[in-house]
Amino acid sequence: MEQARRQAEEELRKHREHLKELVEERTRELKAANKELDAFAYSVSHDLRAPLRGIDGFSMALLEDYQDQLDEEGKGYLRRVRAAAQRMGQLIDDLLALSRAIRTDMLLEDIDLGKTAQTILDELREQAPERALEAKVAPDLFVRADRRLLRTVLENLLGNAWKFTACRDTAVIELGVLDVEHGEQGPLRAYYVRDNGAGFDMTYADKLFTPFQRLHTTEEFPGTGIGLATVQRIIHRLGGRVWAEGKVDAGATVYFTVGEKARGSDSREAARSVLSRTQRKDNAHA
Ligand SMILES: Nc1ncnc2c1ncn2[C@@H]1O[C@H](COP(=O)(O)OP(=O)(O)OP(=O)(O)O)[C@@H](O)[C@H]1O
Ligand SMILES: [Mg+2]
Known part of the structure:
Protein backbone atom coordinates (compact mmCIF):
# COMPACT_ATOMS: atom_id res chain seq x y z
CA MET A 1 0.00 0.00 0.00
CA GLU A 2 2.68 2.41 1.16
CA GLN A 3 4.85 1.39 -1.75
CA ALA A 4 2.08 1.95 -4.28
CA ARG A 5 1.47 5.40 -2.86
CA ARG A 6 5.15 6.25 -3.09
CA GLN A 7 5.27 4.98 -6.63
CA ALA A 8 2.28 7.09 -7.59
CA GLU A 9 3.89 10.13 -6.00
CA GLU A 10 7.10 9.49 -7.89
CA GLU A 11 5.15 9.22 -11.14
CA LEU A 12 3.38 12.44 -10.41
CA ARG A 13 6.65 14.19 -9.63
CA LYS A 14 8.13 13.02 -12.92
CA HIS A 15 5.12 14.25 -14.85
CA ARG A 16 5.27 17.58 -13.14
CA GLU A 17 8.94 17.94 -13.91
CA HIS A 18 8.42 16.99 -17.51
CA LEU A 19 5.61 19.52 -17.82
CA LYS A 20 7.79 22.22 -16.33
CA GLU A 21 10.57 21.47 -18.79
CA LEU A 22 8.11 21.54 -21.65
CA VAL A 23 6.72 24.91 -20.61
CA GLU A 24 10.20 26.33 -20.22
CA GLU A 25 11.23 25.04 -23.62
CA ARG A 26 8.12 26.46 -25.32
CA THR A 27 8.60 29.80 -23.58
CA ARG A 28 12.19 29.93 -24.81
CA GLU A 29 11.10 29.12 -28.35
CA LEU A 30 8.32 31.68 -28.24
CA LYS A 31 10.64 34.37 -26.95
CA ALA A 32 13.16 33.64 -29.70
CA ALA A 33 10.44 33.68 -32.36
CA ASN A 34 9.08 36.96 -31.01
CA LYS A 35 12.50 38.52 -31.05
CA GLU A 36 13.08 37.39 -34.61
CA LEU A 37 9.73 38.76 -35.70
CA ASP A 38 10.48 42.09 -34.09
CA ALA A 39 13.87 42.30 -35.74
CA PHE A 40 12.17 41.49 -39.04
CA ALA A 41 9.46 44.13 -38.55
CA TYR A 42 12.14 46.62 -37.66
CA SER A 43 14.29 46.01 -40.72
CA VAL A 44 11.32 45.90 -43.10
CA SER A 45 9.97 49.18 -41.74
CA HIS A 46 13.39 50.67 -41.98
CA ASP A 47 13.95 49.53 -45.57
CA LEU A 48 10.53 50.81 -46.67
CA ARG A 49 11.49 54.33 -45.81
CA ALA A 50 13.97 54.87 -48.67
CA PRO A 51 11.62 54.06 -51.58
CA LEU A 52 8.91 56.06 -49.88
CA ARG A 53 11.16 59.09 -49.70
CA GLY A 54 11.70 58.60 -53.44
CA ILE A 55 7.96 58.60 -54.17
CA ASP A 56 7.34 61.68 -52.08
CA GLY A 57 10.41 63.51 -53.35
CA PHE A 58 9.78 62.92 -57.05
CA SER A 59 6.09 63.79 -56.73
CA MET A 60 7.14 67.05 -55.16
CA ALA A 61 9.70 67.64 -57.96
CA LEU A 62 7.00 67.02 -60.57
CA LEU A 63 4.62 69.40 -58.85
CA GLU A 64 7.22 72.14 -58.61
CA ASP A 65 9.26 71.80 -61.79
CA TYR A 66 6.45 70.88 -64.17
CA GLN A 67 3.62 72.93 -62.77
CA ASP A 68 3.13 74.78 -66.08
CA GLN A 69 2.69 71.54 -67.98
CA LEU A 70 0.24 69.99 -65.51
CA ASP A 71 -3.44 70.86 -65.35
CA GLU A 72 -5.29 71.09 -62.06
CA GLU A 73 -6.45 67.47 -62.22
CA GLY A 74 -2.85 66.25 -62.70
CA LYS A 75 -1.66 68.38 -59.80
CA GLY A 76 -4.50 67.04 -57.66
CA TYR A 77 -3.44 63.47 -58.35
CA LEU A 78 0.14 64.25 -57.42
CA ARG A 79 -0.95 65.89 -54.19
CA ARG A 80 -2.84 62.74 -53.35
CA VAL A 81 0.24 60.62 -54.09
CA ARG A 82 2.21 62.80 -51.70
CA ALA A 83 -0.45 62.68 -48.98
CA ALA A 84 -0.60 58.88 -49.22
CA ALA A 85 3.20 58.59 -49.13
CA GLN A 86 3.33 60.82 -46.07
CA ARG A 87 0.65 58.82 -44.31
CA MET A 88 2.57 55.65 -45.02
CA GLY A 89 5.69 57.33 -43.67
CA GLN A 90 3.80 58.05 -40.46
CA LEU A 91 2.70 54.42 -40.23
CA ILE A 92 6.29 53.27 -40.65
CA ASP A 93 7.54 55.68 -38.01
CA ASP A 94 4.87 54.45 -35.62
CA LEU A 95 5.76 50.83 -36.31
CA LEU A 96 9.40 51.58 -35.64
CA ALA A 97 8.48 53.27 -32.37
CA LEU A 98 6.43 50.24 -31.38
CA SER A 99 9.34 47.97 -32.16
CA ARG A 100 11.75 50.21 -30.29
CA ALA A 101 9.50 50.15 -27.24
CA ILE A 102 10.35 46.55 -26.62
CA ARG A 103 13.90 46.51 -27.96
CA THR A 104 15.53 49.23 -25.90
CA ASP A 105 17.25 48.42 -22.64
CA MET A 106 15.49 49.63 -19.53
CA LEU A 107 16.98 51.71 -16.77
CA LEU A 108 14.70 51.73 -13.73
CA GLU A 109 14.43 54.98 -11.77
CA ASP A 110 11.89 56.59 -9.45
CA ILE A 111 9.95 58.85 -11.73
CA ASP A 112 7.56 61.64 -10.82
CA LEU A 113 4.53 60.73 -12.87
CA GLY A 114 2.71 64.01 -12.23
CA LYS A 115 5.67 66.15 -13.24
CA THR A 116 6.14 64.19 -16.45
CA ALA A 117 2.43 64.51 -17.21
CA GLN A 118 2.48 68.25 -16.55
CA THR A 119 5.36 68.73 -19.01
CA ILE A 120 3.51 66.77 -21.69
CA LEU A 121 0.25 68.67 -21.07
CA ASP A 122 2.13 71.98 -21.35
CA GLU A 123 3.52 70.86 -24.70
CA LEU A 124 0.06 69.86 -25.91
CA ARG A 125 -1.34 73.21 -24.78
CA GLU A 126 1.36 75.04 -26.71
CA GLN A 127 0.43 73.21 -29.88
CA ALA A 128 -3.18 74.41 -29.69
CA PRO A 129 -3.23 77.53 -27.48
CA GLU A 130 -6.78 78.34 -28.59
CA ARG A 131 -8.14 75.26 -26.81
CA ALA A 132 -9.24 75.31 -23.17
CA LEU A 133 -7.81 72.67 -20.87
CA GLU A 134 -8.59 71.91 -17.27
CA ALA A 135 -5.85 69.58 -16.07
CA LYS A 136 -6.11 67.71 -12.77
CA VAL A 137 -2.81 66.06 -11.97
CA ALA A 138 -2.43 64.22 -8.67
CA PRO A 139 0.78 65.22 -6.81
CA ASP A 140 3.53 62.91 -5.55
CA LEU A 141 2.98 59.97 -7.81
CA PHE A 142 6.27 58.17 -7.99
CA VAL A 143 6.72 55.14 -10.17
CA ARG A 144 9.72 52.89 -10.58
CA ALA A 145 10.17 52.63 -14.34
CA ASP A 146 12.32 53.50 -17.32
CA ARG A 147 12.09 57.25 -17.87
CA ARG A 148 11.85 57.23 -21.65
CA LEU A 149 9.38 54.36 -21.82
CA LEU A 150 7.13 55.84 -19.16
CA ARG A 151 7.17 59.16 -20.98
CA THR A 152 6.07 57.37 -24.15
CA VAL A 153 3.18 55.82 -22.20
CA LEU A 154 2.04 59.19 -20.87
CA GLU A 155 2.55 60.92 -24.20
CA ASN A 156 0.22 58.43 -25.81
CA LEU A 157 -2.43 58.44 -23.07
CA LEU A 158 -2.47 62.22 -22.61
CA GLY A 159 -2.16 62.71 -26.37
CA ASN A 160 -5.26 60.58 -26.85
CA ALA A 161 -7.12 62.41 -24.08
CA TRP A 162 -6.23 65.72 -25.73
CA LYS A 163 -7.15 64.50 -29.21
CA PHE A 164 -10.49 62.94 -28.29
CA THR A 165 -11.59 66.01 -26.34
CA ALA A 166 -11.15 68.29 -29.36
CA CYS A 167 -14.96 68.29 -29.62
CA ARG A 168 -15.39 69.83 -26.13
CA ASP A 169 -15.43 73.50 -25.13
CA THR A 170 -13.15 72.67 -22.23
CA ALA A 171 -11.08 69.51 -22.18
CA VAL A 172 -10.92 68.01 -18.70
CA ILE A 173 -7.95 65.66 -18.36
CA GLU A 174 -7.11 63.91 -15.13
CA LEU A 175 -4.11 61.88 -14.02
CA GLY A 176 -4.81 60.02 -10.83
CA VAL A 177 -4.25 56.90 -8.82
CA LEU A 178 -6.55 54.28 -7.40
CA ASP A 179 -5.50 52.11 -4.48
CA VAL A 180 -6.47 48.53 -4.69
CA GLU A 181 -6.48 46.34 -1.60
CA HIS A 182 -3.87 43.76 -1.93
CA GLY A 183 -3.27 41.08 0.66
CA GLU A 184 -0.21 41.27 2.86
CA GLN A 185 2.00 43.14 0.45
CA GLY A 186 0.28 46.48 0.82
CA PRO A 187 -1.93 48.24 -1.68
CA LEU A 188 -1.54 47.90 -5.39
CA ARG A 189 -1.75 51.15 -7.27
CA ALA A 190 -3.50 51.61 -10.58
CA TYR A 191 -2.76 54.91 -12.30
CA TYR A 192 -5.23 56.36 -14.72
CA VAL A 193 -5.70 59.04 -17.36
CA ARG A 194 -9.30 60.20 -17.67
CA ASP A 195 -10.91 62.60 -20.12
CA ASN A 196 -14.32 64.03 -20.93
CA GLY A 197 -14.01 63.45 -24.67
CA ALA A 198 -15.71 61.43 -27.38
CA GLN A 213 -7.26 49.16 -34.73
CA ARG A 214 -9.25 52.35 -34.32
CA LEU A 215 -12.79 53.02 -33.16
CA HIS A 216 -12.93 56.45 -34.80
CA THR A 217 -12.36 57.48 -38.40
CA THR A 218 -9.35 59.55 -39.41
CA GLU A 219 -11.79 62.23 -40.59
CA GLU A 220 -13.17 62.54 -37.06
CA PHE A 221 -9.84 62.21 -35.25
CA PRO A 222 -6.45 61.72 -36.94
CA GLY A 223 -4.14 58.85 -36.01
CA THR A 224 -2.74 55.53 -37.12
CA GLY A 225 -3.91 53.33 -34.24
CA ILE A 226 -0.53 52.31 -32.90
CA GLY A 227 -0.37 54.39 -29.72
CA LEU A 228 -2.17 52.08 -27.31
CA ALA A 229 -0.44 48.99 -28.76
CA THR A 230 2.85 50.68 -27.88
CA VAL A 231 1.55 51.55 -24.41
CA GLN A 232 0.54 47.95 -23.80
CA ARG A 233 3.91 46.60 -24.83
CA ILE A 234 5.73 49.02 -22.57
CA ILE A 235 3.47 48.35 -19.60
CA HIS A 236 3.98 44.61 -20.01
CA ARG A 237 7.72 45.20 -20.02
CA LEU A 238 7.34 47.17 -16.83
CA GLY A 239 5.55 44.19 -15.32
CA GLY A 240 2.12 45.79 -15.29
CA ARG A 241 -1.21 45.69 -17.06
CA VAL A 242 -3.37 48.20 -18.88
CA TRP A 243 -7.10 48.39 -19.53
CA ALA A 244 -9.62 50.94 -20.69
CA GLU A 245 -13.11 52.08 -19.82
CA GLY A 246 -15.30 54.35 -21.86
CA LYS A 247 -18.74 55.34 -23.00
CA VAL A 248 -19.71 56.88 -26.30
CA ASP A 249 -19.75 60.65 -25.94
CA ALA A 250 -19.00 60.42 -22.22
CA GLY A 251 -15.21 60.23 -22.03
CA ALA A 252 -12.64 57.51 -21.52
CA THR A 253 -10.30 56.29 -18.80
CA VAL A 254 -7.16 54.22 -19.33
CA TYR A 255 -5.71 52.48 -16.27
CA PHE A 256 -2.28 50.95 -15.84
CA THR A 257 -0.19 49.31 -13.17
CA VAL A 258 3.56 48.97 -12.98
CA GLY A 259 5.81 46.37 -11.40
CA GLU A 260 3.11 43.89 -10.41
CA LYS A 261 5.17 40.92 -11.46
CA ALA A 262 8.09 41.96 -9.32
CA ARG A 263 5.84 42.10 -6.25
CA GLY A 264 4.75 38.52 -6.17
CA SER A 265 2.02 36.50 -7.70
CA ASP A 266 -0.84 37.46 -5.42
CA SER A 267 -0.78 41.01 -6.74
CA ARG A 268 -2.15 39.56 -9.92
CA GLU A 269 -5.01 38.03 -7.99
CA ALA A 270 -5.74 41.33 -6.28
CA ALA A 271 -5.79 43.16 -9.59
CA ARG A 272 -8.04 40.50 -11.03
CA SER A 273 -10.52 40.79 -8.19
CA VAL A 274 -10.67 44.54 -8.60
CA LEU A 275 -11.11 44.19 -12.30
CA SER A 276 -14.01 41.81 -11.95
CA ARG A 277 -15.54 43.84 -9.14
CA THR A 278 -15.63 47.01 -11.18
CA GLN A 279 -16.20 45.09 -14.40
CA ARG A 280 -13.30 46.77 -16.03
CA LYS A 281 -11.93 45.25 -19.15
CA ASP A 282 -8.60 43.64 -18.41
CA ASN A 283 -6.47 43.96 -21.43
CA ALA A 284 -3.20 42.56 -20.34
CA HIS A 285 -2.13 39.02 -20.82
CA ALA A 286 0.35 37.36 -18.57
N1 LIG B 1 -9.11 58.85 -24.77
C1 LIG B 1 -9.80 58.21 -25.71
N2 LIG B 1 -11.10 58.52 -25.97
C2 LIG B 1 -11.80 57.89 -26.93
N3 LIG B 1 -11.30 56.92 -27.71
C3 LIG B 1 -10.02 56.57 -27.51
C4 LIG B 1 -9.21 57.18 -26.51
N4 LIG B 1 -8.00 56.61 -26.55
C5 LIG B 1 -8.05 55.70 -27.55
N5 LIG B 1 -9.26 55.66 -28.13
C6 LIG B 1 -9.71 54.79 -29.24
O1 LIG B 1 -8.74 53.77 -29.39
C7 LIG B 1 -8.17 53.83 -30.69
C8 LIG B 1 -6.73 53.40 -30.63
O2 LIG B 1 -5.97 54.36 -29.92
P1 LIG B 1 -4.46 54.58 -30.32
O3 LIG B 1 -3.85 55.59 -29.42
O4 LIG B 1 -3.82 53.24 -30.41
O5 LIG B 1 -4.56 55.11 -31.80
P2 LIG B 1 -4.79 56.58 -32.37
O6 LIG B 1 -4.73 57.60 -31.28
O7 LIG B 1 -6.02 56.52 -33.20
O8 LIG B 1 -3.54 56.75 -33.33
P3 LIG B 1 -2.02 57.00 -32.88
O9 LIG B 1 -1.96 56.87 -31.40
O10 LIG B 1 -1.27 55.94 -33.58
O11 LIG B 1 -1.74 58.37 -33.36
C9 LIG B 1 -8.40 55.26 -31.14
O12 LIG B 1 -8.42 55.37 -32.55
C10 LIG B 1 -9.78 55.54 -30.55
O13 LIG B 1 -10.78 55.00 -31.35
MG1 LIG C 1 -3.12 57.57 -29.89
Whole structure:
Protein backbone atom coordinates (compact mmCIF):
# COMPACT_ATOMS: atom_id res chain seq x y z
CA MET A 1 0.00 0.00 0.00
CA GLU A 2 2.68 2.41 1.16
CA GLN A 3 4.85 1.39 -1.75
CA ALA A 4 2.08 1.95 -4.28
CA ARG A 5 1.47 5.40 -2.86
CA ARG A 6 5.15 6.25 -3.09
CA GLN A 7 5.27 4.98 -6.63
CA ALA A 8 2.28 7.09 -7.59
CA GLU A 9 3.89 10.13 -6.00
CA GLU A 10 7.10 9.49 -7.89
CA GLU A 11 5.15 9.22 -11.14
CA LEU A 12 3.38 12.44 -10.41
CA ARG A 13 6.65 14.19 -9.63
CA LYS A 14 8.13 13.02 -12.92
CA HIS A 15 5.12 14.25 -14.85
CA ARG A 16 5.27 17.58 -13.14
CA GLU A 17 8.94 17.94 -13.91
CA HIS A 18 8.42 16.99 -17.51
CA LEU A 19 5.61 19.52 -17.82
CA LYS A 20 7.79 22.22 -16.33
CA GLU A 21 10.57 21.47 -18.79
CA LEU A 22 8.11 21.54 -21.65
CA VAL A 23 6.72 24.91 -20.61
CA GLU A 24 10.20 26.33 -20.22
CA GLU A 25 11.23 25.04 -23.62
CA ARG A 26 8.12 26.46 -25.32
CA THR A 27 8.60 29.80 -23.58
CA ARG A 28 12.19 29.93 -24.81
CA GLU A 29 11.10 29.12 -28.35
CA LEU A 30 8.32 31.68 -28.24
CA LYS A 31 10.64 34.37 -26.95
CA ALA A 32 13.16 33.64 -29.70
CA ALA A 33 10.44 33.68 -32.36
CA ASN A 34 9.08 36.96 -31.01
CA LYS A 35 12.50 38.52 -31.05
CA GLU A 36 13.08 37.39 -34.61
CA LEU A 37 9.73 38.76 -35.70
CA ASP A 38 10.48 42.09 -34.09
CA ALA A 39 13.87 42.30 -35.74
CA PHE A 40 12.17 41.49 -39.04
CA ALA A 41 9.46 44.13 -38.55
CA TYR A 42 12.14 46.62 -37.66
CA SER A 43 14.29 46.01 -40.72
CA VAL A 44 11.32 45.90 -43.10
CA SER A 45 9.97 49.18 -41.74
CA HIS A 46 13.39 50.67 -41.98
CA ASP A 47 13.95 49.53 -45.57
CA LEU A 48 10.53 50.81 -46.67
CA ARG A 49 11.49 54.33 -45.81
CA ALA A 50 13.97 54.87 -48.67
CA PRO A 51 11.62 54.06 -51.58
CA LEU A 52 8.91 56.06 -49.88
CA ARG A 53 11.16 59.09 -49.70
CA GLY A 54 11.70 58.60 -53.44
CA ILE A 55 7.96 58.60 -54.17
CA ASP A 56 7.34 61.68 -52.08
CA GLY A 57 10.41 63.51 -53.35
CA PHE A 58 9.78 62.92 -57.05
CA SER A 59 6.09 63.79 -56.73
CA MET A 60 7.14 67.05 -55.16
CA ALA A 61 9.70 67.64 -57.96
CA LEU A 62 7.00 67.02 -60.57
CA LEU A 63 4.62 69.40 -58.85
CA GLU A 64 7.22 72.14 -58.61
CA ASP A 65 9.26 71.80 -61.79
CA TYR A 66 6.45 70.88 -64.17
CA GLN A 67 3.62 72.93 -62.77
CA ASP A 68 3.13 74.78 -66.08
CA GLN A 69 2.69 71.54 -67.98
CA LEU A 70 0.24 69.99 -65.51
CA ASP A 71 -3.44 70.86 -65.35
CA GLU A 72 -5.29 71.09 -62.06
CA GLU A 73 -6.45 67.47 -62.22
CA GLY A 74 -2.85 66.25 -62.70
CA LYS A 75 -1.66 68.38 -59.80
CA GLY A 76 -4.50 67.04 -57.66
CA TYR A 77 -3.44 63.47 -58.35
CA LEU A 78 0.14 64.25 -57.42
CA ARG A 79 -0.95 65.89 -54.19
CA ARG A 80 -2.84 62.74 -53.35
CA VAL A 81 0.24 60.62 -54.09
CA ARG A 82 2.21 62.80 -51.70
CA ALA A 83 -0.45 62.68 -48.98
CA ALA A 84 -0.60 58.88 -49.22
CA ALA A 85 3.20 58.59 -49.13
CA GLN A 86 3.33 60.82 -46.07
CA ARG A 87 0.65 58.82 -44.31
CA MET A 88 2.57 55.65 -45.02
CA GLY A 89 5.69 57.33 -43.67
CA GLN A 90 3.80 58.05 -40.46
CA LEU A 91 2.70 54.42 -40.23
CA ILE A 92 6.29 53.27 -40.65
CA ASP A 93 7.54 55.68 -38.01
CA ASP A 94 4.87 54.45 -35.62
CA LEU A 95 5.76 50.83 -36.31
CA LEU A 96 9.40 51.58 -35.64
CA ALA A 97 8.48 53.27 -32.37
CA LEU A 98 6.43 50.24 -31.38
CA SER A 99 9.34 47.97 -32.16
CA ARG A 100 11.75 50.21 -30.29
CA ALA A 101 9.50 50.15 -27.24
CA ILE A 102 10.35 46.55 -26.62
CA ARG A 103 13.90 46.51 -27.96
CA THR A 104 15.53 49.23 -25.90
CA ASP A 105 17.25 48.42 -22.64
CA MET A 106 15.49 49.63 -19.53
CA LEU A 107 16.98 51.71 -16.77
CA LEU A 108 14.70 51.73 -13.73
CA GLU A 109 14.43 54.98 -11.77
CA ASP A 110 11.89 56.59 -9.45
CA ILE A 111 9.95 58.85 -11.73
CA ASP A 112 7.56 61.64 -10.82
CA LEU A 113 4.53 60.73 -12.87
CA GLY A 114 2.71 64.01 -12.23
CA LYS A 115 5.67 66.15 -13.24
CA THR A 116 6.14 64.19 -16.45
CA ALA A 117 2.43 64.51 -17.21
CA GLN A 118 2.48 68.25 -16.55
CA THR A 119 5.36 68.73 -19.01
CA ILE A 120 3.51 66.77 -21.69
CA LEU A 121 0.25 68.67 -21.07
CA ASP A 122 2.13 71.98 -21.35
CA GLU A 123 3.52 70.86 -24.70
CA LEU A 124 0.06 69.86 -25.91
CA ARG A 125 -1.34 73.21 -24.78
CA GLU A 126 1.36 75.04 -26.71
CA GLN A 127 0.43 73.21 -29.88
CA ALA A 128 -3.18 74.41 -29.69
CA PRO A 129 -3.23 77.53 -27.48
CA GLU A 130 -6.78 78.34 -28.59
CA ARG A 131 -8.14 75.26 -26.81
CA ALA A 132 -9.24 75.31 -23.17
CA LEU A 133 -7.81 72.67 -20.87
CA GLU A 134 -8.59 71.91 -17.27
CA ALA A 135 -5.85 69.58 -16.07
CA LYS A 136 -6.11 67.71 -12.77
CA VAL A 137 -2.81 66.06 -11.97
CA ALA A 138 -2.43 64.22 -8.67
CA PRO A 139 0.78 65.22 -6.81
CA ASP A 140 3.53 62.91 -5.55
CA LEU A 141 2.98 59.97 -7.81
CA PHE A 142 6.27 58.17 -7.99
CA VAL A 143 6.72 55.14 -10.17
CA ARG A 144 9.72 52.89 -10.58
CA ALA A 145 10.17 52.63 -14.34
CA ASP A 146 12.32 53.50 -17.32
CA ARG A 147 12.09 57.25 -17.87
CA ARG A 148 11.85 57.23 -21.65
CA LEU A 149 9.38 54.36 -21.82
CA LEU A 150 7.13 55.84 -19.16
CA ARG A 151 7.17 59.16 -20.98
CA THR A 152 6.07 57.37 -24.15
CA VAL A 153 3.18 55.82 -22.20
CA LEU A 154 2.04 59.19 -20.87
CA GLU A 155 2.55 60.92 -24.20
CA ASN A 156 0.22 58.43 -25.81
CA LEU A 157 -2.43 58.44 -23.07
CA LEU A 158 -2.47 62.22 -22.61
CA GLY A 159 -2.16 62.71 -26.37
CA ASN A 160 -5.26 60.58 -26.85
CA ALA A 161 -7.12 62.41 -24.08
CA TRP A 162 -6.23 65.72 -25.73
CA LYS A 163 -7.15 64.50 -29.21
CA PHE A 164 -10.49 62.94 -28.29
CA THR A 165 -11.59 66.01 -26.34
CA ALA A 166 -11.15 68.29 -29.36
CA CYS A 167 -14.96 68.29 -29.62
CA ARG A 168 -15.39 69.83 -26.13
CA ASP A 169 -15.43 73.50 -25.13
CA THR A 170 -13.15 72.67 -22.23
CA ALA A 171 -11.08 69.51 -22.18
CA VAL A 172 -10.92 68.01 -18.70
CA ILE A 173 -7.95 65.66 -18.36
CA GLU A 174 -7.11 63.91 -15.13
CA LEU A 175 -4.11 61.88 -14.02
CA GLY A 176 -4.81 60.02 -10.83
CA VAL A 177 -4.25 56.90 -8.82
CA LEU A 178 -6.55 54.28 -7.40
CA ASP A 179 -5.50 52.11 -4.48
CA VAL A 180 -6.47 48.53 -4.69
CA GLU A 181 -6.48 46.34 -1.60
CA HIS A 182 -3.87 43.76 -1.93
CA GLY A 183 -3.27 41.08 0.66
CA GLU A 184 -0.21 41.27 2.86
CA GLN A 185 2.00 43.14 0.45
CA GLY A 186 0.28 46.48 0.82
CA PRO A 187 -1.93 48.24 -1.68
CA LEU A 188 -1.54 47.90 -5.39
CA ARG A 189 -1.75 51.15 -7.27
CA ALA A 190 -3.50 51.61 -10.58
CA TYR A 191 -2.76 54.91 -12.30
CA TYR A 192 -5.23 56.36 -14.72
CA VAL A 193 -5.70 59.04 -17.36
CA ARG A 194 -9.30 60.20 -17.67
CA ASP A 195 -10.91 62.60 -20.12
CA ASN A 196 -14.32 64.03 -20.93
CA GLY A 197 -14.01 63.45 -24.67
CA ALA A 198 -15.71 61.43 -27.38
CA GLY A 199 -15.36 58.16 -25.48
CA PHE A 200 -15.83 54.77 -27.14
CA ASP A 201 -18.09 51.74 -27.18
CA MET A 202 -17.02 49.28 -24.45
CA THR A 203 -18.00 46.36 -26.68
CA TYR A 204 -14.78 46.94 -28.57
CA ALA A 205 -12.61 47.85 -25.61
CA ASP A 206 -10.10 45.05 -26.19
CA LYS A 207 -9.54 46.13 -29.80
CA LEU A 208 -7.98 49.41 -28.72
CA PHE A 209 -4.69 47.77 -27.87
CA THR A 210 -4.29 45.95 -31.19
CA PRO A 211 -1.99 47.72 -33.69
CA PHE A 212 -3.85 49.76 -36.32
CA GLN A 213 -7.26 49.16 -34.73
CA ARG A 214 -9.25 52.35 -34.32
CA LEU A 215 -12.79 53.02 -33.16
CA HIS A 216 -12.93 56.45 -34.80
CA THR A 217 -12.36 57.48 -38.40
CA THR A 218 -9.35 59.55 -39.41
CA GLU A 219 -11.79 62.23 -40.59
CA GLU A 220 -13.17 62.54 -37.06
CA PHE A 221 -9.84 62.21 -35.25
CA PRO A 222 -6.45 61.72 -36.94
CA GLY A 223 -4.14 58.85 -36.01
CA THR A 224 -2.74 55.53 -37.12
CA GLY A 225 -3.91 53.33 -34.24
CA ILE A 226 -0.53 52.31 -32.90
CA GLY A 227 -0.37 54.39 -29.72
CA LEU A 228 -2.17 52.08 -27.31
CA ALA A 229 -0.44 48.99 -28.76
CA THR A 230 2.85 50.68 -27.88
CA VAL A 231 1.55 51.55 -24.41
CA GLN A 232 0.54 47.95 -23.80
CA ARG A 233 3.91 46.60 -24.83
CA ILE A 234 5.73 49.02 -22.57
CA ILE A 235 3.47 48.35 -19.60
CA HIS A 236 3.98 44.61 -20.01
CA ARG A 237 7.72 45.20 -20.02
CA LEU A 238 7.34 47.17 -16.83
CA GLY A 239 5.55 44.19 -15.32
CA GLY A 240 2.12 45.79 -15.29
CA ARG A 241 -1.21 45.69 -17.06
CA VAL A 242 -3.37 48.20 -18.88
CA TRP A 243 -7.10 48.39 -19.53
CA ALA A 244 -9.62 50.94 -20.69
CA GLU A 245 -13.11 52.08 -19.82
CA GLY A 246 -15.30 54.35 -21.86
CA LYS A 247 -18.74 55.34 -23.00
CA VAL A 248 -19.71 56.88 -26.30
CA ASP A 249 -19.75 60.65 -25.94
CA ALA A 250 -19.00 60.42 -22.22
CA GLY A 251 -15.21 60.23 -22.03
CA ALA A 252 -12.64 57.51 -21.52
CA THR A 253 -10.30 56.29 -18.80
CA VAL A 254 -7.16 54.22 -19.33
CA TYR A 255 -5.71 52.48 -16.27
CA PHE A 256 -2.28 50.95 -15.84
CA THR A 257 -0.19 49.31 -13.17
CA VAL A 258 3.56 48.97 -12.98
CA GLY A 259 5.81 46.37 -11.40
CA GLU A 260 3.11 43.89 -10.41
CA LYS A 261 5.17 40.92 -11.46
CA ALA A 262 8.09 41.96 -9.32
CA ARG A 263 5.84 42.10 -6.25
CA GLY A 264 4.75 38.52 -6.17
CA SER A 265 2.02 36.50 -7.70
CA ASP A 266 -0.84 37.46 -5.42
CA SER A 267 -0.78 41.01 -6.74
CA ARG A 268 -2.15 39.56 -9.92
CA GLU A 269 -5.01 38.03 -7.99
CA ALA A 270 -5.74 41.33 -6.28
CA ALA A 271 -5.79 43.16 -9.59
CA ARG A 272 -8.04 40.50 -11.03
CA SER A 273 -10.52 40.79 -8.19
CA VAL A 274 -10.67 44.54 -8.60
CA LEU A 275 -11.11 44.19 -12.30
CA SER A 276 -14.01 41.81 -11.95
CA ARG A 277 -15.54 43.84 -9.14
CA THR A 278 -15.63 47.01 -11.18
CA GLN A 279 -16.20 45.09 -14.40
CA ARG A 280 -13.30 46.77 -16.03
CA LYS A 281 -11.93 45.25 -19.15
CA ASP A 282 -8.60 43.64 -18.41
CA ASN A 283 -6.47 43.96 -21.43
CA ALA A 284 -3.20 42.56 -20.34
CA HIS A 285 -2.13 39.02 -20.82
CA ALA A 286 0.35 37.36 -18.57
N1 LIG B 1 -9.11 58.85 -24.77
C1 LIG B 1 -9.80 58.21 -25.71
N2 LIG B 1 -11.10 58.52 -25.97
C2 LIG B 1 -11.80 57.89 -26.93
N3 LIG B 1 -11.30 56.92 -27.71
C3 LIG B 1 -10.02 56.57 -27.51
C4 LIG B 1 -9.21 57.18 -26.51
N4 LIG B 1 -8.00 56.61 -26.55
C5 LIG B 1 -8.05 55.70 -27.55
N5 LIG B 1 -9.26 55.66 -28.13
C6 LIG B 1 -9.71 54.79 -29.24
O1 LIG B 1 -8.74 53.77 -29.39
C7 LIG B 1 -8.17 53.83 -30.69
C8 LIG B 1 -6.73 53.40 -30.63
O2 LIG B 1 -5.97 54.36 -29.92
P1 LIG B 1 -4.46 54.58 -30.32
O3 LIG B 1 -3.85 55.59 -29.42
O4 LIG B 1 -3.82 53.24 -30.41
O5 LIG B 1 -4.56 55.11 -31.80
P2 LIG B 1 -4.79 56.58 -32.37
O6 LIG B 1 -4.73 57.60 -31.28
O7 LIG B 1 -6.02 56.52 -33.20
O8 LIG B 1 -3.54 56.75 -33.33
P3 LIG B 1 -2.02 57.00 -32.88
O9 LIG B 1 -1.96 56.87 -31.40
O10 LIG B 1 -1.27 55.94 -33.58
O11 LIG B 1 -1.74 58.37 -33.36
C9 LIG B 1 -8.40 55.26 -31.14
O12 LIG B 1 -8.42 55.37 -32.55
C10 LIG B 1 -9.78 55.54 -30.55
O13 LIG B 1 -10.78 55.00 -31.35
MG1 LIG C 1 -3.12 57.57 -29.89
